[in-house]
Amino acid sequence: EPEVTQTPSHQVTQMGQEVILRCVPISNHLYFYWYRQILGQKVEFLVSFYNNEISEKSEIFDDQFSVERPDGSNFTLKIRSTKLEDSAMYFCASTRDRPNTEAFFGQGTRLTVV
Amino acid sequence: DAKTTQPPSMDCAEGRAANLPCNHSTISGNEYVYWYRQIHSQGPQYIIHGLKNNETNEMASLIITEDRKSSTLILPHATLRDTAVYYCIVRSEIQGAQKLVFGQGTRLTINP
Secondary structure: OOOOEEEOOEEEEOOOOOEEEEEEOOOOOOEEEEEEEOOOOOEEEEEEEEOOEEEEEOOOOOOOEEEEOOOOOOEEEEEOOOOHHHOEEEEEEEEOOOOOOOOEEOOOEEEEEO | OOOOEOOOEEEEEOOOOEEEEEEOOOOOOOEEEEEEEEOOOOOOEEEEEEOOOOEEOOOOEEEEOOOOOEEEEEEOOOOHHHOEEEEEEEEEOOOOOOOOOOOOOEEEEEEO
């Protein structure tokens, strides 16, 4: 069964450092998403991406965040200057090119900012 | 997106049917009901979705009331591996890139 893969599974970084979280969505999917989940809290939407541009973003997704699809397979989330409160699980997801379809999630990257 | 209401937790005996309720009284005509689950801290996993007819797949059944104001997810023969947080989400399909808005969900514990 096709799956969304995320790397690394766990990233520890110092406050103020830049991090890049990587995702390989399912190959024939066209919509891509990042969500995050702070420990013990809800899964929160960050951003959706379609046709090489952001289609929607939440208020969490401020200027410190950016997304990119640098080639035909990877989808990345960059945090420019990490803060302690950025510590969370980050999930990538993708869906096919039509509505009424399920989103497939990766297993997540646990980001710990120290 | 319409809001949903779910009980915070439920227990079910292994081998029995688990029935998870969800209220979505403000759902509009073009909104689907989706169910996802999250096992421990893994990525959410799609289970099933529907608009107004009952749906069944290899994982579960979804029963939607005629007025569409509530639904029930049924896991027919629950196993220990079904212990997870279950999320009921309503989602418009007018546009393709629709985000999922997760609530707190129902923490389902399957007991041996």
